[in-house]
Amino acid sequence: MSSKKLKAQMKIFKELETQLMVQAERLGVREDFDPFHMKELECDALNKHLIAFYQERANLEYEMQMLGTNKKEVLIKLERLGVYIRRAEKMAEQDQKEFRKMLDKLTPGKEAALKAVAVKGISVNLGIN
């Protein structure tokens, strides 16, 4: 796909998102769609697509081995699917990293709390003395 087409498609996505956010604002639910939630939705969608790709790969392999269809065609499909799966897995890894960063930003006192818990010598007594 040429860069012009890519940019055009990106514009469409952006426009759709803007329209949906305007609608959400008019409905009074704009706060529900914060960047964290949007990232979560993208992660969910990515996982769903990955599962669908794995299923498709399994189906194609079964078709090739058991049903004896046109192997060349199936191999081409498998190769393409393999590329998609690798890309999706890479994207999932990146998303997880970004997700962790966002979580760390949302919980600024997390590291300090972990350090405090890790310090030895703190004891908590529960029960009656």
Add this chain to the structure above:
Amino acid sequence: MSSPGASIDTGFAQEKMYAMARQAMRPAVGEKEQDQPAESVSEQMTSLSWEAVEGKDGAKSFDLRGSDAVYLSTISAALAEDEVQSLSGKKQLKFKEKAIRSLEDKMLKMGMECFSHNFFVAELSKMGVGIMRFQLNLLGVEPNEINALMARAKREKIAAVNIGVQQLASEKVLFGIVTGAKIA
């Protein structure tokens, strides 16, 4: 109208002169009326003046004020009510139920459109909702039911927006996978 010699003391004579002057004026008014053909007839309401010219009605001014708006809406409401009652009187047609159902469906759609991203669509839908609220009132639907309908429209719109956002996220991800482009 008073003559140069008239004074307060000559009150009675002054009245006589007044009457004479009026009589003298009358033929002139009559001539004026004869000159003008009876083409235009104007009728004045409190703030809305109508003028009929050569048998055609035309609004001369449309400076509607509160009392006129109430007056006109009452007339139209009464007319519409009569029409609806005359139609709903026939039980075989079940017009009322049909009308209510179709109006409710329309109102649900318009209620959803009230939250559209397009300003004009949203404003027009709000107007439409107002009209339908009025029509449903005429058909005997209670305001509570209408409000419940609007609340349902809002709920459905929220659900639609949620699904839309999910679909958009899915499309974005799929596009990124297929093309290899990084989407912000």
